[in-house]
Amino acid sequence: MLALEEQVAHLQRNVDELSDIVTRQQTEIAMLTRRVQLLMEREAERESQAGMGVHMGDEKPPHW
Structure with a gap:
């Protein structure tokens, strides 16, 4: 019984x-998510200020 206790x-x-x-990680994930949102x-x-459209990384340059 002692061993079980x-x-x-x-x-x-x-x-x-x-x-x-898990609590610390949840707090950190929430903070990082907010930072990513602000960066986006x-x-x-x-x-939008530069007048550019959405840039897709896999698009070919216009001269192709």
């Missing part, structure tokens, strides 16, 4: 540690 305590500690890690908006604004 020790095992449960160990597992509970692991679950608590993992929960803390900034780039779209820059492109």
